[in-house]
Amino acid sequence: MDFTDKTYKIKVGLAEMLKGGVIMDVINPDQAKLAEQSGAAAVMALERVPSDIRADGGVARMAAPEIIEEIKKAVTIPVMAKCRIGHFAEAEILQALEVDFIDESEVLTPADYKYHVDKWKFKVPFVCGCRNLGEALRRIAEGAAMIRTKGEAGTGDVSEAVRHLREINRAIKTLTTMSDEELNGAAKEMSAPLSIVKVVAKLGKLPVPNFAAGGIATPADAALVMKLGAESVFVGSGIFKASNPEKRGRAIVTAVTQFSDPKALADCSRGLGEAMKGQPAAEIPDDKLLQIR
Amino acid sequence: MYERLKIGVLALQGDFERHLYQLTALGASGREVRLSKDLSGLDGLIIPGGESTTMNNLIDRFSLRQELSAFVKHKAVWGTCAGMIMLATRINDSTIEPLGAIDITVTRNGYGRQVFSFFTDLNLTLGDKNVIVPASFIRAPLVNKTGDAVAVLAKYDNHPILLSQGNCLVSSFHTELHSDKTLLKYFIDKFVLPAQALQPTNGI
Numbered sequence: 001m002d003f004t005d006k007t008y009k010i011k012v013g014l015a016e017m018l019k020g021g022v023i024m025d026v027i028n029p030d031q032a033k034l035a036e037q038s039g040a041a042a043v044m045a046l047e048r049v050p051s052d053i054r055a056d057g058g059v060a061r062m063a064a065p066e067i068i069e070e071i072k073k074a075v076t077i078p079v080m081a082k083c084r085i086g087h088f089a090e091a092e093i094l095q096a097l098e099v100d101f102i103d104e105s106e107v108l109t110p111a112d113y114k115y116h117v118d119k120w121k122f123k124v125p126f127v128c129g130c131r132n133l134g135e136a137l138r139r140i141a142e143g144a145a146m147i148r149t150k151g152e153a154g155t156g157d158v159s160e161a162v163r164h165l166r167e168i169n170r171a172i173k174t175l176t177t178m179s180d181e182e183l184n185g186a187a188k189e190m191s192a193p194l195s196i197v198k199v200v201a202k203l204g205k206l207p208v209p210n211f212a213a214g215g216i217a218t219p220a221d222a223a224l225v226m227k228l229g230a231e232s233v234f235v236g237s238g239i240f241k242a243s244n245p246e247k248r249g250r251a252i253v254t255a256v257t258q259f260s261d262p263k264a265l266a267d268c269s270r271g272l273g274e275a276m277k278g279q280p281a282a283e284i285p286d287d288k289l290l291q292i293r
Numbered sequence: 294m295y296e297r298l299k300i301g302v303l304a305l306q307g308d309f310e311r312h313l314y315q316l317t318a319l320g321a322s323g324r325e326v327r328l329s330k331d332l333s334g335l336d337g338l339i340i341p342g343g344e345s346t347t348m349n350n351l352i353d354r355f356s357l358r359q360e361l362s363a364f365v366k367h368k369a370v371w372g373t374c375a376g377m378i379m380l381a382t383r384i385n386d387s388t389i390e391p392l393g394a395i396d397i398t399v400t401r402n403g404y405g406r407q408v409f410s411f412f413t414d415l416n417l418t419l420g421d422k423n424v425i426v427p428a429s430f431i432r433a434p435l436v437n438k439t440g441d442a443v444a445v446l447a448k449y450d451n452h453p454i455l456l457s458q459g460n461c462l463v464s465s466f467h468t469e470l471h472s473d474k475t476l477l478k479y480f481i482d483k484f485v486l487p488a489q490a491l492q493p494t495n496g497i
Contacts, residue, residue, distance in 0.1 A: 006412040013429045013470050014407055016308040017342045017374070039351060041306055041344045076386060076401060077344050078432065100407035100432070123408050250354075257305055257327060257351060 001120065001141055001193065003207070011125030011145035014078070014100065015209040018042055018146075018232060022222070022253050023211070025049050025236040028067070029074035035239070038249030042078040042101065044234065045071040050107045050154030050290070051237035051276065060108040062090040068097050080127070085293060086112025088121075095124045101146070102126050106293035107153045107236075119143030129213065131164045131291055133171035134190030137200065140208060141193050147206055149230070150291040151214015154237050156278025158221040160291060161214045165228045168210070175201040214291070217242070217275045219255030219268050226259035243273035295321040295481060298489075301335040302326060303361075305351040307343020307375060311469040315477050329360040337369035337485040340376030342431065342467055345401060348379060349389045358390075365394040369460045369484040371476075377463040378434050385437075394461040396440025397453075403435020415466070417447050417455065419479050427471040430454075434465050460488045 002008065021041020026032040032043045047063045048056065062083050072079050078100035083090035085104055090111070094102050104117055106129050116139065119126040125145035130136040136147045149168070151161030175186060175197065183201055187194040199207050212230035216222055217238035225233055235252055242248045251268040258264035286292070302312045304325035316323035316339075326332055340348075352358050364370070365380065372380040372394075381391045383398040391399075404410070410431045417424050436453045439445060447455035454465045455476075462484055468476050 009470065010407075010410045010412050010429055010431060013431045013467060014410065016311060016470060017344070017431060019308060019310065019343075020304070020306040021344055021347050036346060037350075039347050039354070041347045076388075077346055078407065095408065098406045098408050125407065253347075253351075254354065257355075 001143075005120075007123060008120075008143070008145070012208050014125055015127070015146035018078070019209055020232055020256060022232065022249075022256050023080065023234045024239055024249060025234075026071060026240070029070045031240055031245075032071045032074045032079075034246055035249060036075045036077050038246060039253035040077060040249065041232070042080055043071060043075060044080045044082065044103060044236075045099070046082060049237040049240060051156070051241055051278075052154075053107060054154040054290075062087070062094065062108070065093070065097055068094070068099060072098075082108055083117070084108040085110040086115050086117060088117045091117050091122060091126075095122055099124060104128050104144075106150055106290050110293050116142050119145075127211070129291070130168070132167045133175075133200075134192055136168060136206060136210075137190060137192035137196050140206070141196055144208065146209050146211065148211040148213040148234055149225075151212070151216070152281040152284065153214045153290050155215045155281050155284070156217040156238060156241070156276040157281040158215045158217070158224065160281045161212050161216065161225055162228065164214075164291075165212060165225060165230060168206075169229055172200060172204060172206070176204050215278075215281065216252070217278060218272075219251045219265055222252045222255040223259040223265050226256060232256060237276055241276035248272050248275070295319055298322065298336050298481065298485060299324060299334060300481075300485065301332060301338045303338065303340045303348070303376070305343075305355070306347045307341040308467070308469065309341045309343075312339045312341050312477075315469050315472070315474055318472075319474055319477060319481070321481065328355055329357050332360055332364050335364075335368065336489050337371070337481070338364060339480075340370065340372040340379050341469075342374035342376065345375040345378040345389055348375060352379075362392050365392050365461065367460065367488075369462075369480070369488040370394060371462040371464075371480045371484065373464050373467055373469070374431065374433060377465055380461055380463050382440070383438075395456065395458040395463055396443050397436050397456060397463070398438035400435045400437055402432045403437075404430055404433045407432055413449070415447065415449065415454075417475075419446070419475070420483070424475050426468050426473050426475045428466040428468055429470050430466045436465065457484075460484055
C-alpha cells in the first residue's frame with residue numbers, strides 16, 4: 001500500500017479526469033456511440049444491464065472480449081468493464097484487453113466471498129462500490145482509484161444510493177472531529193488502515209474521487225446525488241431501459257453539469273418520455289439485494 | 294500579488310476543481326465557467342483535462358462557443374490535456390471542433406489508452422529558469438505538427454508537450470494533480486499579466 005506510487009497517481013489521475021462526467025452502461029457499439037453523442041465521459045461495457053441481470057437470474061460474469069473490443073472500436077471516450085468481486089483472472093483479462101478502468105462490481109455474481117482483488121498489482125485503475133465509509137476505505141486500501149456508492153443496481157430507485165452517500169458523508173464528518181485516540185478506535189471498528197483513516201480525517205473527504213451509482217433514472221436523481229456530494233454519476237439501466245435513451249442520456253449529462261440550477265434542471269427534464277419502470281428497493285428481500293455482496 | 298486576478302476554469306467536465314484549488318492556493322480568485330455569462334470580467338481562462346468529446350458537446354449545448362472563441366482570441370488561456378485539444382487548430386477527430394487558438398495539429402490519445410499513461414519528472418526551462426515539475430500524461434494528446442508562429446517550450450521523447458502562441462499556453466500533461474504551481478505561476482506571470490496590461494482599463 002503506497003499512495004505515493006507513481007502508477008497509483010496515474011490511476012487516480014484518470015478518475016479525476018472523469019469528474020463531472022456521466023458513465024453509462026452499454027451492451028453494444030450502437031449504444032456506446034449513442035452514449036458518446038449524448039455527452040457521456042465514459043462507457044461501461046456489459047453483456048446485460050443490471051435490471052436484466054436481476055430479472056434473468058443466473059450467474060452474471062465479465063462481458064465477452066468481443067463485446068468489449070467492438071465497443072472500444074466504436075468510441076473514443078474511455079471504456080470501462082466489470083469483473084466479478086475477487087475474480088483477479090477476469091481482471092487480468094480486462095487489463096490485457098486494454099480497458100481503461102475496471103469496476104470490481106457487486107452487480108456480477110461474486111467469485112470470492114472472502115477476498116477482493118489486490119488492485120495494487122494492476123496498471124489499470126479500479127473502481128469499487130461501497131455502502132459506508134468502512135467499505136470505501138477497505139477498497140482504497142486494496143488499491144481502488146475511485147469509489148462509487150453501491151446503491152441498489154437495476155431498480156431505478158435512487159434511495160439506496162442516497163442512503164450510502166449520506167452514510168459516507170456522516171462518517172467522514174464524524175472523523176474530522178475525532179482525537180487521535182478516537183481515530184485509532186474508528187480504524188479498528190471499520191477494519192480500515194489507520195493511515196487512511198487519518199488522511200480522511202484531515203482532508204474531510206475521500207482521497208480518491210467519489211461517484212454515485214445504483215438506481216439513478218432521471219435528471220433530478222442525478223442532481224440529487226450531485227448535491228449530496230457525489231463527484232459524478234454512473235447510470236446503468238436508467239438510460240437504455242427508458243423509452244427515449246438518447247434524450248434521457250443527454251438530459252442526465254446536462255443535469256450533472258447544471259445540478260445547482262433548478263431552472264436548467266426543469267428544462268432538461270421536459271419531454272423525456274417514460275423513465276424505466278423500476279422496482280422499489282424496499283420491496284426486495286434482503287437476500288436478493290446486490291449491495292450486500 | 295495575484296489577489297486582483299480573476300481567472301476562470303471551464304467547468305463543464307474534468308478536473309476543474311484541481312485547478313480552482315491551485316488558483317486559490319496562489320491567492321488568485323478562481324471562477325467556475327459553465328455558461329457564457331461566467332466569462333465576463335475574467336483576466337484569463339484555464340481549460341482543464343477531462344474528455345474533449347464531452348467538453349466539445351457541452352460547449353455547443355450550453356451555447357458557449359461564440360463567446361469562448363472570442364475570449365481565447367484576445368485573453369490569456371491555458372489548456373491542459375483535453376484543454377490542449379480544445380485550443381488546437383486541427384485534430385485527428387472530425388467530431389470535435391477546436392477553438393483554434395494555437396496553430397498545432399493534435400492526435401487525441403496519441404500516447405495510447407490508460408495502460409500507457411505515465412508519470413515523469415520533467416526538466417523544463419521556463420524563461421531563464423530551470424525547473425523540475427511532476428507531470429502526469431493521462432491518455433494524453435500528441436502534437437504532430439506546429440505552425441511557424443508557435444513556440445515549442447518543452448519536448449518529451451521528441452514530441453512537443455508544452456507550447457505557446459500569443460496569449461495561449463498549452464500542455465499535454467497535468468501538474469495540477471500533484472499540487473505543483475510552477476506552470477500556473479508561469480501562465481499568470483507570462484500570459485495573464487502581460488495580456489491584462491494590454492487591455493483598456495477604467496482606472497482603479
